[in-house]
Amino acid sequence: MTAPSSDQWPLWEVFTQPPGGEPHQHAGSVHAPDAEMALQNARDTYARRGEAVSIWVVQSSAITASSPEDRGPFFDPGNDKPYRHPQFYKVPRGGGSE
Amino acid sequence: MTPPLFEYLLRLGDDRLVLGHRLSEWCGHGPILEEDIATANLSLDLLGQATLFLRLAGQVEGSGRDEDALAYWRDENQFRNLQLVELPRGDFGFTTMRQFLFDAWSFHLLEALSRSTHAGLAAIAAKAHKENRYHLRHSSEWVLRLGDGTGESHARMQAALDELWPWTGELWYQDGVDATLRADGVVPDLDPLRALWDAMAKEVISRATLTLPRGPMRMTGGRAGRHTEHLGHMLAEMQIVARSHPGAKW
Numbered sequence: 622m623t624a625p626s627s628d629q630w631p632l633w634e635v636f637t638q639p640p641g642g643e644p645h646q647h648a649g650s651v652h653a654p655d656a657e658m659a660l661q662n663a664r665d666t667y668a669r670r671g672e673a674v675s676i677w678v679v680q681s682s683a684i685t686a687s688s689p690e691d692r693g694p695f696f697d698p699g700n701d702k703p704y705r706h707p708q709f710y711k712v713p714r715g716g717g718s719e
Numbered sequence: 720m721t722p723p724l725f726e727y728l729l730r731l732g733d734d735r736l737v738l739g740h741r742l743s744e745w746c747g748h749g750p751i752l753e754e755d756i757a758t759a760n761l762s763l764d765l766l767g768q769a770t771l772f773l774r775l776a777g778q779v780e781g782s783g784r785d786e787d788a789l790a791y792w793r794d795e796n797q798f799r800n801l802q803l804v805e806l807p808r809g810d811f812g813f814t815t816m817r818q819f820l821f822d823a824w825s826f827h828l829l830e831a832l833s834r835s836t837h838a839g840l841a842a843i844a845a846k847a848h849k850e851n852r853y854h855l856r857h858s859s860e861w862v863l864r865l866g867d868g869t870g871e872s873h874a875r876m877q878a879a880l881d882e883l884w885p886w887t888g889e890l891w892y893q894d895g896v897d898a899t900l901r902a903d904g905v906v907p908d909l910d911p912l913r914a915l916w917d918a919m920a921k922e923v924i925s926r927a928t929l930t931l932p933r934g935p936m937r938m939t940g941g942r943a944g945r946h947t948e949h950l951g952h953m954l955a956e957m958q959i960v961a962r963s964h965p966g967a968k969w
Contacts, residue, residue, distance in 0.1 A: 630751070651753050652751060652752070652753055653753065654864065655864075657860055658860065658864070661757065661856070661857055661860065662753035662754075662756075662757065664853075665753065665756050665757040665760050666753060666756055669760060
C-alpha cells in the first residue's frame with residue numbers, strides 16, 4: 622500500500638439503491654483509504670438499518686461536475702425556445718412511426 | 720450444580736457483553752469519524768447478541784433472572800467470559816487484532832452452533848453468525864491494511880499480535896459442560912474448529928506481512944470465573960448506573 626499523501630483520506634461519494642429496486646441515489650460521502658474500506662464505511666454510515674440492497678462508491682475526484690457559474694449558459698437556453706423541444710411539433714395521428 | 724446449558728449460555732453471552740463494552744469505549748475516540756461509527760456498530764451488534772444469549776440463559780435457569788439481572792448484578796467471579804476479551808482496549812491496532820482473532824473464532828463457533836439441536840440456541844447463533852460475517856470482513860481488512868501499512872502501523876500490529884497470542888489458548892478450552900451438551904448435539908466439539916481457525920488466522924496474518932508468534936499459551940480460567948485484574952474495573956464502570964438506581968426505567 623502507498624501511504625496517503627496527506628493526513629486526510631480521500632473522499633468517496635456514496636450511492637445506495639433502496640430495497641424497492643429504484644435506481645441508485647446519492648446518499649452522501651465518506652473518507653476511506655481505498656475502495657473496500659469506502660464500501661464498508663458507506664455500509665456503516667448509510668445502510669445499516671436496511672436502507673439499501675446495493676452500494677456504489679466512487680472517489681469524489683473522479684467526478685466531473687458542472688460549476689455553479691455555468692448554470693445560465695448550461696441550463697437556461699432551452700427554456701425560451703420551445704421549438705427546441707420535440708413536444709413543440711405536432712405529429713399527425715398515425716404518422717409518427719414509420 | 721448449575722445446568723450445563725445455563726453455564727454455556729453465560730460463556731457465549733459474557734464473551735460478547737465484555738467485548739462489546741470494550742469496543743464501546745472507543746465511542747467518540749475513534750481514529751476517524753467513519754471508524755468511530757463502525758466500531759460503535761460492532762459494539763451494538765455484540766451487545767445485541769449478548770442480550771439474546773443471556774435472556775435465554777435466564778429462561779434456562781428458571782429463577783426469574785433476565786438479561787439485565789445477569790449483566791448488571793453478577794460479580795466478577797460469576798462472569799464466564801474469555802480473559803482475551805476483558806483486556807483493556809489498548810491502541811487501535813490492539814483492538815483491531817483482538818477483534819480479528821475473536822471474529823475468526825466466532826465465525827466457526829457460531830456457524831456450528833447454528834446447527835444445534837436446541838432450536839432457540841440455533842436461531843440466535845444463526846442471527847449472530849450473519850452479523851459476525853461482516854465483523855470478520857471489517858477486522859480482517861483492517862489487519863491487512865495496518866499490518867502491510869507504514870513502518871509504525873506494522874510494528875504496532877506485530878506488538879499487538881505478540882501480546883494477544885498467548886491469550887488465544889483459552890478459545891479452545893472445553894470441560895464437562897461442553898462434554899454433556901456435546902453428547903446431545905447441542906454444542907459442537909471445538910477441537911476440529913481449531914484447524915479452521917488456525918488456517919484463517921495464518922492466511923490473514925501472513926498476507927498482512929506479520930509473523931505468527933510461537934510462544935506458549937497462558938493459563939486459562941475465564942470459564943471458571945477467574946479473571947485478570949482488568950475485568951473488575953470494567954464491571955465497576957459498566958454496572959454502576961444499574962446498581963445505583965435499581966429498577967430505574969428510562
